[in-house]
Structure formats: structure tokens, C-alpha cells
Amino acid sequence: MSAVQIFVDLLAGRRDAAALASRDWDGVIGVARSEAMLATLAHRLERAALPAPVAALFADQRAAAKVAQAQALWEAEMARRALAPAGIEFVLLKGAAYAAAGMSCSEGRQIGDLDILVLASDIRRAENELLNAGWEWVKSDPYDDFYYREHMHELPPLIHKTRDRMIDVHHTILPRTHRITPDALLLMSEAVETSSGFRVLNPAAMVCHCAAHMLADGDLQGGLRNLWDLHCLTVGFLKDDPDFYLTLIEEAHRHGLTNVVRRGLRLANSLYGTPLQPYVAPLMSSFEPELADDFYIRRLLARDDWGRVTRPLLEQAFYIRSHWLRMPPAMLAKHLWTKWRKG
Amino acid sequence: MADRTYRAAPADALRIEPLGELTAIFDRRSMQTHLVVAPMPQILDAMGADACNVADLAARLAAAFDLDAAEDARSILAERLAELATMGLVARA
Amino acid sequence: MRHQARIAVGPVQFRIGSDWPEPIAALERLYADYPRDDARPADATVRLFAARPWRRWVRPSVHIGGDFIVPDALPLPLSMGLLAAEMGMNLQVALGWRRHLLLHASAVARDGRALIMSGESGSGKSTLAALLGEQADGGDWRLMGDEFTLIDPVGGDAFAFPRAVSLKNQAIAEVAARVDAARLGPLLAATPKGDIRHLVPRADAIAAMHEPARPALLLFPRFGGETSVERMGEGEAFVRLTEASTNYVALGEAGFAALTRFVRETPAFGISYSDSAAGLALVGQLWAEAAR
Numbered sequence: 076m077s078a079v080q081i082f083v084d085l086l087a088g089r090r091d092a093a094a095l096a097s098r099d100w101d102g103v104i105g106v107a108r109s110e111a112m113l114a115t116l117a118h119r120l121e122r123a124a125l126p127a128p129v130a131a132l133f134a135d136q137r138a139a140a141k142v143a144q145a146q147a148l149w150e151a152e153m154a155r156r157a158l159a160p161a162g163i164e165f166v167l168l169k170g171a172a173y174a175a176a177g178m179s180c181s182e183g184r185q186i187g188d189l190d191i192l193v194l195a196s197d198i199r200r201a202e203n204e205l206l207n208a209g210w211e212w213v214k215s216d217p218y219d220d221f222y223y224r225e226h227m228h229e230l231p232p233l234i235h236k237t238r239d240r241m242i243d244v245h246h247t248i249l250p251r252t253h254r255i256t257p258d259a260l261l262l263m264s265e266a267v268e269t270s271s272g273f274r275v276l277n278p279a280a281m282v283c284h285c286a287a288h289m290l291a292d293g294d295l296q297g298g299l300r301n302l303w304d305l306h307c308l309t310v311g312f313l314k315d316d317p318d319f320y321l322t323l324i325e326e327a328h329r330h331g332l333t334n335v336v337r338r339g340l341r342l343a344n345s346l347y348g349t350p351l352q353p354y355v356a357p358l359m360s361s362f363e364p365e366l367a368d369d370f371y372i373r374r375l376l377a378r379d380d381w382g383r384v385t386r387p388l389l390e391q392a393f394y395i396r397s398h399w400l401r402m403p404p405a406m407l408a409k410h411l412w413t414k415w416r417k418g
Numbered sequence: 419m420a421d422r423t424y425r426a427a428p429a430d431a432l433r434i435e436p437l438g439e440l441t442a443i444f445d446r447r448s449m450q451t452h453l454v455v456a457p458m459p460q461i462l463d464a465m466g467a468d469a470c471n472v473a474d475l476a477a478r479l480a481a482a483f484d485l486d487a488a489e490d491a492r493s494i495l496a497e498r499l500a501e502l503a504t505m506g507l508v509a510r511a
Numbered sequence: 512m513r514h515q516a517r518i519a520v521g522p523v524q525f526r527i528g529s530d531w532p533e534p535i536a537a538l539e540r541l542y543a544d545y546p547r548d549d550a551r552p553a554d555a556t557v558r559l560f561a562a563r564p565w566r567r568w569v570r571p572s573v574h575i576g577g578d579f580i581v582p583d584a585l586p587l588p589l590s591m592g593l594l595a596a597e598m599g600m601n602l603q604v605a606l607g608w609r610r611h612l613l614l615h616a617s618a619v620a621r622d623g624r625a626l627i628m629s630g631e632s633g634s635g636k637s638t639l640a641a642l643l644g645e646q647a648d649g650g651d652w653r654l655m656g657d658e659f660t661l662i663d664p665v666g667g668d669a670f671a672f673p674r675a676v677s678l679k680n681q682a683i684a685e686v687a688a689r690v691d692a693a694r695l696g697p698l699l700a701a702t703p704k705g706d707i708r709h710l711v712p713r714a715d716a717i718a719a720m721h722e723p724a725r726p727a728l729l730l731f732p733r734f735g736g737e738t739s740v741e742r743m744g745e746g747e748a749f750v751r752l753t754e755a756s757t758n759y760v761a762l763g764e765a766g767f768a769a770l771t772r773f774v775r776e777t778p779a780f781g782i783s784y785s786d787s788a789a790g791l792a793l794v795g796q797l798w799a800e801a802a803r
Binding site for chain 1: 512524526528550551552553554556558578609610760761762763765
């Protein structure tokens with residue numbers, strides 16, 4: 076049994092941590108670290124019977140994650156202080172949103188850059204207000220800058236000069252060049268407010284974005300974590316609303332993300348046991364497996380017990396795929412050419 | 419510039435430890451440590467839980483400090499408040 | 512990975528994997544007398560690897576990785592594999608350890624009380640600690656570590672991280688003259704950090720590596736110049752130790768509490784000295800006052 080499979084089983088609750096051999100933990104911890112999920116695992120196994128050194132390491136991780144999460148949420152607060160006086164509304168995305176909304180996937184979750192969504196019509200003003208409040212451009216070359224502004228779904232990243240943390244300001248959740256174009260105005264207007272006073276996407280939109288972020292937007296880096304998010308979000312929302320899948324499929328359809336969401340849920344089901352709920356009425360929705368699912372699963376589980384990615388060719392294929400999805404072919408050629416020339 | 423109104427961080431958010439000539443302020447919300455000198459701790463103390471602008475603050479501090487030439491003291495206080503806002507220790511009310 | 516070793520230094524259990532046998536063999540020799548528990552899961556993983564498969568044989572260069580990676584770190588030639596292993600271990604602790612407040616400082620202890628010395632490389636903190644740990648007369652100092660000192664955030668005690676001491680340049684001859692050659696590693700000449708030779712701490716220091724010591728004196732040594740001693744205020748010591756800590760920010764309020772308490776309870780001095788004898792004399796004098 077590979078370490079990554081044990082790791083996934085532990086998260087899914089399919090395996091008893093107490094039954095692991097002492098030396099199995101090296102691989103499990105190695106994989107968890109390389110997926111940036113060690114503190115997530117530490118939370119999941121908080122009440123499990125663990126070898127003393129593992130229990131101590133996990134306690135450290137939980138405490139550190141709590142600090143890191145407060146630091147990440149503070150960035151959201153500082154963004155609010157910068158944007159609110161100008162009347163610019165924003166919606167938190169990804170890690171910060173899960174934490175602000177108290178979703179179960181946020182327990183121990185690492186939060187990197189702050190991602191926020193603003194209306195396309197507010198993006199220039201948002202940029203100004205953030206620059207006035209101490210954020211500045213990460214040094215980038217003019218080509219990258221041009222590329223971001225013309226074709227991506229965000230401003231080039233900004234970094235705060237004293238706090239040294241990045242903010243990504245999006246005006247849609249997928250690049251403009253992407254063949255799928257989710258409706259950002261709908262996402263903004265139907266966002267909901269958390270008890271901490273931040274706005275986040277409504278449940279169905281949150282799940283759609285989570286799936287889109289991993290499958291439509293990315294190269295599957297961090298895929299195990301993204302799928303864990305997807306799993307926890309879905310399970311949580313199903314508790315509140317047994318017919319959540321109806322709302323979800325409808326929402327996915329509105330944004331042109333039906334296939335992406337369905338695939339995400341199938342993958343989450345096969346790794347973490349996310350319940351799948353097919354419908355024939357009032358909407359037709361099924362989760363028949365597709366051939367490519369296996370390919371994704373192999374990519375997601377391609378780590379050895381030293382935390383190293385084991386299938387470089389597979390990785391390369393996904394990198395090209397991710398660019399392919401973002402850019403029309405002629406533009407892809409131009410982009411790669413520019414990158415090659417700069418060596 | 420208009421005399422902006424600020425509110426200090428709630429008292430239970432901060433842990434304030436004088437260390438000789440410096441004061442270390444730990445903000446539990448941001449998890450940041452701020453090292454400051456007078457009059458920063460005094461300003462936070464004088465603001466308490468109330469919304470304050472520079473004029474209010476000058477009045478409150480006048481008793482403790484010998485604030486002369488009102489204009490001069492006010493521009494200094496306005497600068498300090500802006501710095502505290504940058505640190506996140508006060509926010510616009 | 513093909514070759515691997517497990518080594519415990521202080522509270523940290525390392526798992527070190529390598530594409531080549533040489534660095535592992537060198538580590539096994541250097542750490543032969545450290546207590547071992549091969550069944551214990553690792554806290555930190557170090558990987559020494561070839562960037563391309565053929566680089567295992569053709570001009571082999573050792574890349575340093577593990578749980579944490581520094582993206583632009585330059586590889587080392589295989590002849591310096593031991594240094595690569597040491598750098599890898601330091602890196603994982605510096606970036607990954609969360610149980611204690613981690614100070615980039617050397618430390619020695621006697622009678623359950625610790626002398627902690629913080630400074631950049633070249634300040635002499637490492638050499639002074641090594642020499643104190645070897646002192647023949649009244650040599651009851653226990654070397655706690657030459658690189659990291661761990662402060663328990665709850666109780667405030669100092670804990671040891673007694674890895675093999677990394678002697679550099681002139682310090683090699685100075686220390687080699689006083690110790691059994693069996694306790695010295697191979698000479699690594701002309702590394703990016705100069706000449707390096709490792710010193711295995713005394714057996715009693717290794718045996719006592721889990722014993723806490725109460726911080727009693729904090730010094731910021733500076734090698735070179737006139738002998739001088741300057742008392743340092745709590746505020747300045749606090750600032751300098753936040754800069755000397757790799758995990759202060761990550762520990763949040765626990766780190767803040769540990770550090771404010773540390774600087775309040777521990778007298779601190781900046782010292783300058785022109786040679787080791789002068790340095791040791793200063794340390795002796797300040798310790799006598801602090802220990803009273």
C-alpha cells in the first residue's frame with residue numbers, strides 16, 4: 076500500500092490510524108507535507124490513537140495552522156479597510172473564504188495569497204485603493220504584465236510592502252480567454268455574508284468555483300487539497316440541504332461548468348467517498364464514470380513516500396493541458412515562443 | 419485633510435508589554451508584533467473604546483502631556499494616528 | 512530513496528535520504544554515538560538528490576531538498592555531501608520546527624542554567640561554545656548546540672540541539688589541538704562557507720541532550736576589535752532575537768510570550784573580543800556575575 080493511498084484513506088476515514096505500523100508514518104507525513112495538508116491531517120486525526128511522536132508533531136501543526144490562518148484572515152480585514160471607504164465591495168475566494176465561512180475544510184488548511192473577486196467595473200479603483208494602502212506590484216517583466224491584464228482573470232499580483240503578503244484581485248473566476256466564461260456579475264450579486272462580516276460565494280457557486288479552480292483553471296497542482304475542499308464543502312452543504320445537488324447542478328449549468336463540477340465530484344467520490352446523488356427529475360443529472368477519470372486519479376496519486384512526484388511525463392502533459400485550456404491555440408504558440416526566447 | 423475619526427483595537431485584542439525603552443504590542447487578530455515608543459501606547463490608552471478624531475485626542479492627551487501650540491501637536495497626532503492605522507492598531511470609525 | 516539514515520538530534524528525529532551512499536556513510540560515522548530509535552517516525556525529512564538521473568555519476572552534484580525547499584539553492588559537489596546533509600538538516604529545522612521558539616544561537620549549560628550566544632556567522636558564537644564545551648579546567652560546561660537553541664514556550668526553559676559542531680577556518684586548528692581526533696569529521700576544504708570540519712560533542716553532552724536548562728545569560732558576541740562589554744536593554748534584545756529566530760512569527764502569541772519573558776528574565780550583553788582567550792575570559796566574568 077503506497078503512502079499516498081494511506082494518506083487519502085486516513086482523510087476519508089476508511090482506515091484506522093491506530094492500525095498503522097510505526098514506519099508507515101514517514102511516508103504519510105512526507106506526502107501530507109508535500110501536498111501542504113499536514114495540518115489538515117492533524118485535525119482529521121485529532122482524536123485518533125497515534126504514536127506519541129506523531130501526536131506531538133500533529134499538535135504543533137494544529138497550533139501553527141491556527142496562527143497562520145489568523146494571519147491570512149487579517150489580510151482580508153486589511154483589504155476591507157482599504158476598499159470599504161471607497162465603496163468597493165468584494166467577495167472572498169478559496170482558502171480565506173472557507174475560513175471566514177467556517178467551512179470544515181478550513182480546519183488546518185493552509186491559506187496562501189488572498190484571493191478576492193470584485194466587479195470588473197471596480198477593478199481600476201480597487202487597484203488604486205490597494206496601492207494607496209501599501210500594496211505594490213510584485214516586480215514583473217512587461218510581457219507578463221501585459222499578459223495578465225489582457226488575458227487573465229486577475230490583476231498582476233500585488234504584495235503588501237510591510238506585511239509581505241500577496242493579494243490576487245480577480246474580476247471573474249476563470250481567464251477571459253478560457254472557453255468557459257462563468258458569469259461574474261451573478262456570482263457577486265448572489266454572494267452571501269458570513270458572521271464575520273465578509274462576503275463569500277453562495278454554497279452552490281462556492282462548490283462550482285472550487286471545482287473550476289482545480290479542473291478548468293489549473294494544472295492539478297495541489298489537487299488532493301482542492302478535492303478535499305470540494306469533498307468537505309459538498310458534505311457540509313448536503314447536511315443543510317438534502318437536495319443541494321439540484322441547486323448545484325443548476326448553478327453549474329448557468330456558468331457552463333456542468334462537466335467540470337461533475338468530474339470534480341466523481342474524483343472526490345473516488346478518493347474521499349463524497350456521496351454522489353444522481354437525479355432523473357426535476358433535472359437529469361448522472362455521475363457515470365468517464366475514461367479520463369483514471370488518468371486524473373493516477374496523476375493525483377503520483378507521489379512516492381518521500382513526497383516526490385513520481386510521473387514527470389504525466390506532469391508535463393498536465394502543464395500543457397492547463398495552458399491549452401486557458402489560451403486559444405495561436406495565442407498559446409505566441410506565449411510559449413515568448414517564454415522560450417527569454418530562455 | 420479632514421480630521422478623520424478612528425477607533426482603537428478592542429482592548430482584549432492586544433497584549434501590551436513594556437520592554438525598557440520600547441513597548442511591544444502583540445495583536446491577536448493579525449498575530450503581528452509591533453514595537454513602538456511613546457506616544458503610541460499613550461494614544462491607544464487615551465482612545466479607549468471611543469471613536470476619536472485628532473481634536474478629541476489632543477484634548478484627552480493635554481492633561482497627561484504638556485501639549486503646547488495646538489496646531490503643531492495636532493499635526494503630529496494626525497501622523498501618529500495614520501501610522502497606527504497602517505499597523506492596523508486603529509481603524510477608521 | 513536508495514540510501515538513508517535516521518538520526519535524532521535533541522527533540523528532532525531526522526530521516527535523510529540520498530541518491531549516493533557517501534553522504535549517508537559520512538553521517539553514520541559522525542552520528543554513530545548518538546542515541547537511536549529507528550522505529551520512531553521522523554519529524555523532518557531531508558533529501559539529497561541528483562537533479563537528473565545521469566547526474567548521479569557524471570559530475571555528480573548534490574541538491575538539497577526535503578519537507579522544505581529553497582528554490583534557488585545551489586547544489587554542492589559530492590565531495591561535500593556531508594555539508595549538504597548538514598545544511599539540509601538545518602534548513603528543515605529552521606523552516607519546519609514549531610514546538611519551541613527557535614533561536615539562531617549557540618548555548619552551553621552548567622548547573623542546569625544556560626548561557627546563550629546569538630550572532631551572525633563569523634561572530635564566534637560557535638567557536639566559543641565549542642571551546643567552553645571542551646574546557647579542561649573546571650570543564651563542567653555542557654555543549655547544548657552551536658547553531659540552534661530551542662526555548663520551550665510554556666516553561667521558558669532552553670533545550671539543546673547538539674548536532675555535530677561545524678568548525679570553520681581558523682577555529683578548526685584551535686579546537687583540533689584540544690580534542691581526540693576520533694571526534695573530528697573529515698576536513699571539507701574550500702566549501703562555499705570556507706574550510707569546514709565537524710566536531711562530535713562530548714559523550715556526556717550527547718547523553719544529556721534532553722535535559723532542560725534555565726536561561727541565565729544572553730550574549731551577543733562580536734569577534735574582532737577592542738575588548739568591550741555593553742549591557743543591552745530588554746527592548747533591543749527582543750528585537751535582535753526576533754531577527755535571530757526563524758519561527759517567531761509562526762508561533763503567534765506563544766512566541767511573543769516566550770520572548771518577552773526571556774528578555775525580562777535573562778540579562779543580556781553585547782561583547783567584543785580580539786581572540787578566543789579574551790572571549791572566554793569575558794564570558795567567565797559575566798557568567799560569574801550572572802550566576803550569583
